[in-house]
Amino acid sequence: MMMRTVIxxxxxxxxxxAVLAQQDAVKLAQDTMKANGRNMGTVLxxxxxxxxxxxxxxxxxxxxQFDDTAKKLPTMxxxxxxxxKWEGDFSPSPKIWDDKAGYDAKVxxxxxxxxxxxxxxxxxDSLKANFPGIGRECGACHExxxxxKG
Amino acid sequence: xxxxxFLALVVAAAIGGGIFWWLTIPATTVANSLPAYxxxxxxxLTTFNAGGCSSCHAVPGQPDRLKxxxxxxxxxxxGTFHSPNISPDPTDGIGRWTEAEFVxxxxxxxxxxxxxxxxxxxxxxxxIARVEDVRDLFAYLKTLAPVPGKVRDHDVPFPFNIRRNxxxxxxxxxxGTPFRPDPARSAQWNRGAYLVNGFGHCAECHSxxxxxxxxxxxQRFAGGPNPEGEGWVPNITQKRLGxxxxxxxxxxxETGQTPEGDTAxxxxxxxxxxxxxxxxxxxxxxxxxxxxxxxxxxxPRPTRAAKS
Numbered sequence: 001m002m003m004r005t006v007i008x009x010x011x012x013x014x015x016x017x018a019v020l021a022q023q024d025a026v027k028l029a030q031d032t033m034k035a036n037g038r039n040m041g042t043v044l045x046x047x048x049x050x051x052x053x054x055x056x057x058x059x060x061x062x063x064x065q066f067d068d069t070a071k072k073l074p075t076m077x078x079x080x081x082x083x084x085k086w087e088g089d090f091s092p093s094p095k096i097w098d099d100k101a102g103y104d105a106k107v108x109x110x111x112x113x114x115x116x117x118x119x120x121x122x123x124x125d126s127l128k129a130n131f132p133g134i135g136r137e138c139g140a141c142h143e144x145x146x147x148x149k150g
Numbered sequence: 151x152x153x154x155x156f157l158a159l160v161v162a163a164a165i166g167g168g169i170f171w172w173l174t175i176p177a178t179t180v181a182n183s184l185p186a187y188x189x190x191x192x193x194x195l196t197t198f199n200a201g202g203c204s205s206c207h208a209v210p211g212q213p214d215r216l217k218x219x220x221x222x223x224x225x226x227x228x229g230t231f232h233s234p235n236i237s238p239d240p241t242d243g244i245g246r247w248t249e250a251e252f253v254x255x256x257x258x259x260x261x262x263x264x265x266x267x268x269x270x271x272x273x274x275x276x277x278i279a280r281v282e283d284v285r286d287l288f289a290y291l292k293t294l295a296p297v298p299g300k301v302r303d304h305d306v307p308f309p310f311n312i313r314r315n316x317x318x319x320x321x322x323x324x325x326g327t328p329f330r331p332d333p334a335r336s337a338q339w340n341r342g343a344y345l346v347n348g349f350g351h352c353a354e355c356h357s358x359x360x361x362x363x364x365x366x367x368x369q370r371f372a373g374g375p376n377p378e379g380e381g382w383v384p385n386i387t388q389k390r391l392g393x394x395x396x397x398x399x400x401x402x403x404e405t406g407q408t409p410e411g412d413t414a415x416x417x418x419x420x421x422x423x424x425x426x427x428x429x430x431x432x433x434x435x436x437x438x439x440x441x442x443x444x445x446x447x448x449x450p451r452p453t454r455a456a457k458s
Contacts, residue, residue, distance in 0.1 A: 148416065
């Protein structure tokens with residue numbers, strides 16, 4: 001009896017642990033993407049548009065955050081989140097798992113563009129030259145690997 | 151008596167059929183109605199990019215947007231269309247077309263065979279365009295590489311597969327008169343209105359449609375269910391874009407970046423690949439026009455399915 005209780009409770013805990021891990025993974029993905037969006041939309045975008053003065057420290061912080069994202073992306077969508085509940089407008093497309101090679105290639109391409117930008121962006125002109133490429137990488141991946149809810 | 155009723159019915163049917171026949175005669179442009187003209191291929195390229203031709207006619211799954219062999223499946227409530235080959239290939243593309251045939255196709259939605267095109271080809275929008283822009287486009291397309299390969303037939307079930315019926319659709323939903331500038335507005339606004347409503351064919355996806363597939367005029371640009379199936383196409387009137395400046399809209403058309411830092415998704419990602427190639431003046435013009443659209447409430451969006 002004792003043994004059985006241990007097994008049952010253990011299984012429940014494991015199950016609860018798995019659900020918690022799943023929710024953590026979802027939250028990590030969403031928070032990372034939201035931070036990326038804030039950096040594009042409220043930090044780099046306004047500088048490119050001429051609405052905010054160029055600020056090297058803010059640019060560096062944004063690019064470092066993209067770099068961090070690029071490192072997290074290969075493992076950001078573990079198979080466990082496939083059937084998770086995604087609050088908000090977007091969810092990952094099953095293609096992330098069905099076409100792993102294609103997804104990995106997109107992540108590698110993003111990482112390359114970000115590291116190039118980190119090496120090159122020193123002033124407004126170089127930011128203007130590199131910003132569209134970063135946006136294209138975001139868009140290219142979202143086009144295929146992100147679903148918008150109807 | 152019975153014979154007389156029968157006769158009356160036959161006559162009524164004949165008249166009805168005649169009206170249907172007359173209403174559905176495909177319109178064409180005849181060659182000798184086109185004055186002599188030296189086309190400008192640079193403007194043809196602008197027309198090509200504004201029209202988003204490449205979004206549907208480029209061979210899918212490869213990066214060259216000038217490889218116009220077609221083949222993209224376009225799902226719709228009426229069946230699945232397969233975009234044709236518009237490369238200058240003489241057998242599979244438009245290599246043997248005359249200029250007048252091309253003008254008829256783009257402005258009137260009529261094929262060289264004399265049949266109606268299905269309105270998945272957005273000629274209801276293109277129909278307001280200047281004939282010179284279309285002639286420039288034809289000259290530009292001729293400079294591209296021919297791509298061999300015939301595209302499969304459309305997968306459209308009865309009764310929508312009867313092309314003659316498209317004549318009724320055109321009668322109901324196609325204006326077909328050339329763009330009329332609004333003299334009260336700036337030249338830039340008018341250029342934007344021309345591009346957005348004509349070649350840009352923005353309203354084709356950003357408007358709700360009725361059960362016959364016609365745009366609901368009162369809710370033009372107010373968004374609606376994605377005609378390709380999944381999801382929702384956003385309202386682009388000031389109802390939803392009120393917080394976007396004209397500059398934000400132009401920036402979005404250039405980079406695909408929204409003011410929130412998100413990126414264009416779905417079919418809009420393909421649209422951006424075209425609008426990013428336009429001149430900044432043309433993008434600014436489109437933005438000024440879109441910014442001027444009065445707020446219109448779109449159709450009610452279904453509550454999000456609690457899909458896990």
